[in-house]
Amino acid sequence: xxxxxxxxxxxxxxxxxxxxxxxxPESESHVEPVETGADAVVAALKNADVDHLFGVQGGAIMPVxxxxxxxxxxxxxxxxxxxxxxxxxxxxxxxxxxxxxxMATSGxxxxxxxTGIADASMDSDPLIALTGQVPTDLVGNDAFQETDTIGVTxxxxxxxRFASHADEVGDDVATAFALADEGRQGPTLVDLPKDVTQPxxxxxxxxxxxxxxxxxxxxxxxxxxxxxxDVISAAEKPVILAGGxxxxxxxxxxxRAFAKEHEIPVLATMPGTGxxxxxxxxxxxxxxxxxxxxxxxxxxxxxxxxxxxxxxDDRLTGDVETxxxxxxxxxxxxxxxxxxxxxxxxxxxxxxxxAVVDQLGNAMTDSPEADLWREQCQTWKDEYPLDxxxxxxxxxxPQYIVEQFDETMPDDTIVTAGVGQHQMWAWQxxxxxxxxxxxxxxxxxxxxxxxPAAIGAKLAAPDKExxxxxxxxxxxxxxxxxxxxxxxxxxxxIVILNNEAVGMVRQWQDGFYEGRRMASEYPWVPEFxxxxxxxxxxxxRLEDYDEVDDVIEAAxxxxxxxxxxxxxxxxENVYPMVPSGGDNSLFALSEADLDEx
Amino acid sequence: xxxxxxxxxxxxxxxxxxxxKHEPRRAVLSALVEHQPGVLAEVSGLFSRRQFNIESxxxxxxxxxxxxxxxxxxxxxxxxxxxxxxxxxKLVPVVSVRELAQDSVQRELVIVKVNGEEPDxxxxxxxxxxxxxxDAGPRTITVEITGNEQQVDDAIDAYEQFGIREIxxxxxxxxxxxxxxxxxxxxxxxxxADTEVPADxx
Ligand SMILES: Cc1ncc(C[n+]2csc(CCOP(=O)(O)OP(=O)(O)O)c2C)c(N)n1
Ligand SMILES: [Mg+2]
Numbered sequence: 001x002x003x004x005x006x007x008x009x010x011x012x013x014x015x016x017x018x019x020x021x022x023x024x025p026e027s028e029s030h031v032e033p034v035e036t037g038a039d040a041v042v043a044a045l046k047n048a049d050v051d052h053l054f055g056v057q058g059g060a061i062m063p064v065x066x067x068x069x070x071x072x073x074x075x076x077x078x079x080x081x082x083x084x085x086x087x088x089x090x091x092x093x094x095x096x097x098x099x100x101x102x103m104a105t106s107g108x109x110x111x112x113x114x115t116g117i118a119d120a121s122m123d124s125d126p127l128i129a130l131t132g133q134v135p136t137d138l139v140g141n142d143a144f145q146e147t148d149t150i151g152v153t154x155x156x157x158x159x160x161r162f163a164s165h166a167d168e169v170g171d172d173v174a175t176a177f178a179l180a181d182e183g184r185q186g187p188t189l190v191d192l193p194k195d196v197t198q199p200x201x202x203x204x205x206x207x208x209x210x211x212x213x214x215x216x217x218x219x220x221x222x223x224x225x226x227x228x229x230d231v232i233s234a235a236e237k238p239v240i241l242a243g244g245x246x247x248x249x250x251x252x253x254x255x256r257a258f259a260k261e262h263e264i265p266v267l268a269t270m271p272g273t274g275x276x277x278x279x280x281x282x283x284x285x286x287x288x289x290x291x292x293x294x295x296x297x298x299x300x301x302x303x304x305x306x307x308x309x310x311x312x313d314d315r316l317t318g319d320v321e322t323x324x325x326x327x328x329x330x331x332x333x334x335x336x337x338x339x340x341x342x343x344x345x346x347x348x349x350x351x352x353x354x355a356v357v358d359q360l361g362n363a364m365t366d367s368p369e370a371d372l373w374r375e376q377c378q379t380w381k382d383e384y385p386l387d388x389x390x391x392x393x394x395x396x397x398p399q400y401i402v403e404q405f406d407e408t409m410p411d412d413t414i415v416t417a418g419v420g421q422h423q424m425w426a427w428q429x430x431x432x433x434x435x436x437x438x439x440x441x442x443x444x445x446x447x448x449x450x451x452p453a454a455i456g457a458k459l460a461a462p463d464k465e466x467x468x469x470x471x472x473x474x475x476x477x478x479x480x481x482x483x484x485x486x487x488x489x490x491x492x493x494i495v496i497l498n499n500e501a502v503g504m505v506r507q508w509q510d511g512f513y514e515g516r517r518m519a520s521e522y523p524w525v526p527e528f529x530x531x532x533x534x535x536x537x538x539x540x541r542l543e544d545y546d547e548v549d550d551v552i553e554a555a556x557x558x559x560x561x562x563x564x565x566x567x568x569x570x571x572e573n574v575y576p577m578v579p580s581g582g583d584n585s586l587f588a589l590s591e592a593d594l595d596e597x
Numbered sequence: 598x599x600x601x602x603x604x605x606x607x608x609x610x611x612x613x614x615x616x617x618k619h620e621p622r623r624a625v626l627s628a629l630v631e632h633q634p635g636v637l638a639e640v641s642g643l644f645s646r647r648q649f650n651i652e653s654x655x656x657x658x659x660x661x662x663x664x665x666x667x668x669x670x671x672x673x674x675x676x677x678x679x680x681x682x683x684x685x686x687k688l689v690p691v692v693s694v695r696e697l698a699q700d701s702v703q704r705e706l707v708i709v710k711v712n713g714e715e716p717d718x719x720x721x722x723x724x725x726x727x728x729x730x731x732d733a734g735p736r737t738i739t740v741e742i743t744g745n746e747q748q749v750d751d752a753i754d755a756y757e758q759f760g761i762r763e764i765x766x767x768x769x770x771x772x773x774x775x776x777x778x779x780x781x782x783x784x785x786x787x788x789x790a791d792t793e794v795p796a797d798x799x
Contacts, residue, residue, distance in 0.1 A: 150635060151638070154635075154638065154639060154642055155642060155646050158689070159689045162634070162635070179689060211689065213631070213689075213691075213692045213693075214689060312608070317608075319606075320604055320606065320607070320608040321603070321604060321605060321606055323604070323608075325603055325604065335687070336683045336686070336687075337680065337683035337684050337686075337687050339683075340608075340609075340676065340679065340680075341608075341680055342608050343604065343608040344604060344608055344609045344610050344676075346610070
């Protein structure tokens with residue numbers, strides 16, 4: 001390590017170029033000069049090539065909305081609730097790879113964003129939130145609709161900033177945008193007091209640029225790469241664990257090439273799902289609490305794990321003492337703080353996943369000799385396939401519904417989900433082949449995420465099909481956004497896997513609380529097909545196996561938002577399951593198994 | 598060469614021969630931060646929400662007006678110290694972080710108010726620790742002591758015999774020795790802070 005004693009404080013480090021080219025045309029359309037702080041905010045967003053904003057109006061943010069009034073390059077999508085706005089923006093960011101933008105007024109507007117900001121923080125989603133604030137001279141006085149938004153969002157943002165001057169507010173937004181986008185992505189927020197956005201200024205904001213003290217690692221140390229490559233080459237039971245960072249870094253191609261060249265089986269974490277093509281023979285599917293049995297066998301018995309862009313969440317590792325106990329762990333991550341946080345990395349490689357996987361590829365001298373291991377992996381796949389039964393006397397099985405939609409829809413369909421059993425069934429039974437197609441709330445587990453996310457996803461990728469799998473409980477939390485989907489005439493399909501329960505809770509009550517179903521059964525939910533019709537969407541009720549094909553066809557054909565209320569077996573559970581904090585190789589395939597573990 | 602030992606409950610590889618747990622120890626971190634509103638709250642919030650055991654935290658301006666220096670004393674296991682450094686470095690307004698060697702220059706100022714019945718004895722102790730009497734009356738004597746951790750602790754112990762009425766400590770301020778910069782802006786080092794342990798650390 002170099003001795004830095006001589007380095008002056010002002011050490012200028014090459015600032016990272018943003019991915020937008022400086023010689024790109026500013027904008028085809030006529031650029032209005034900045035006249036107010038609010039204009040500067042809007043100009044900063046334009047500089048960043050933003051084209052959609054999601055939000056709800058209100059007193060303190062009105063100057064910014066006013067500046068958007070004559071803006072033709074950007075479309076503002078008014079949502080029914082700020083939570084809808086932040087999830088839509090979050091999904092927009094996931095699908096495009098660039099920060100999604102949401103806005104809200106001060107106080108309740110800002111606090112309504114909090115869940116979605118926390119969600120983005122957990123999943124490293126690129127997001128920027130712009131919140132109105134009471135005028136600076138009222139701050140601290142408990143003014144009407146004053147909340148300390150900076151204080152509240154500090155722990156859940158990558159960066160936040162209280163804008164303090166009209167001349168600087170444009171650059172504040174530009175910086176926040178760049179920080180949301182670069183390095184490990186994440187949510188940022190700029191709090192915009194009315195007396196900063198309202199006053200006059202003619203200061204044009206610069207292009208999005210991170211502060212010069214922000215220097216995420218790009219390439220890993222070459223010696224460390226060589227050492228790691230040797231370890232991988234010498235492995236007998238290698239696996240690749242693809243985390244969400246693979247997708248965030250656009251490293252799927254590199255990872256696929258590496259895995260195929262060296263014939264290394266690949267497992268995906270939940271956020272890493274889609275990084276690898278599940279139809280490829282090297283795919284070992286999905287790992288963790290509700291991952292496949294074969295993935296969890298491989299993850300436990302591997303002798304060398306190349307883990308890329310993952311934070312080893314506890315829902316993945318289970319008990320860390322039994323997590324890959326015999327493996328050398330090569331951990332590639334852009335965030336040094338993730339290395340050895342939960343699981344000690346034997347070979348840490350700091351850098352951007354795309355660059356580092358490429359470096360590793362160049363450094364590999366031999367492929368591991370792992371014929372036996374690949375055979376073993378195949379045996380596990382045959383031994384522990386995902387499976388469910390369809391007894392005639394039971395209502396529809398949710399897994400079947402997911403599979404039928406999967407078969408009917410194109411490979412690049414974007415799938416969003418709420419949180420609960422339905423999310424796990426969607427994850428397990430959909431065939432994932434493309435990155436940026438699985439859009440859900442991973443780390444925070446936010447019920448209500450799926451449907452507004454589908455709105456954001458559709459606007460981000462209008463040419464792709466978008467389907468939201470929702471639970472009855474989850475959908476109740478954000479279903480008012482149907483008004484938006486109808487207004488915008490968004491061609492999305494919402495499938496409610498309706499078990500009249502917060503089923504995941506019910507499953508845990510049956511498994512771990514002796515069946516005491518406290519506050520988990522929802523026999524009072526509305527008829528969702530009728531609810532959809534009330535909003536002006538199409539509603540379908542699906543109850544029998546012989547209706548499945550027709551309803552799927554009708555729902556997908558309908559040009560606009562269609563809600564399928566699928567009445568499923570309320571007793572169906574999600575398996576396999578590794579109980580919380582358990583040993584991944586001891587997965588339950590049924591409730592009876594749970595007792596034995 | 599394959600790493601040996603299994604991971605323990607904290608995900609750390611444990612040498613089967615050695616102790617199974619890392620013991621907490623005291624570490625002095627120095628951070629150069631942007632001198633802007635909210636940084637102190639951000640840093641203290643980070644330490645509390647990530648459950649790092651913090652002993653003291655001081656902050657003050659430096660020659661460069663745009664920057665400030667924080668000295669943070671924590672009590673953590675070695676992996677905890679590494680994690681604290683990296684989390685701290687990750688905050689955007691934090692420019693650089695360095696863990697100081699055990700022999701770094703460390704000073705704390707303490708003001709002690711003791712009962713005034715035995716002024717001569719109090720004075721003798723104050724002299725002994727190179728302190729200063731700030732206020733003396735018939736009932737109380739208030740003194741100031743400046744020193745490293747050991748000196749300050751010893752002085753407080755010594756005053757205890759008179760009955761300590763009130764006490765205030767500033768927390769530690771610290772700089773590295775010699776020419777080495779305390780928390781230099783050297784990005785590679787900070788980015789890989791993972792493996793960096795002060796030279797005299799075992
Ligand atoms: C906002 C929020 N509140 C509570 C929970 C706890 N929780 C986790 S899963 C779940 C059940 C969700 O019910 P539903 O959406 O109907 O999905 P199901 O499990 O029935 O498929 C609940 C209540 C949560 N994850 N998020
Ligand atoms: Mg349900």
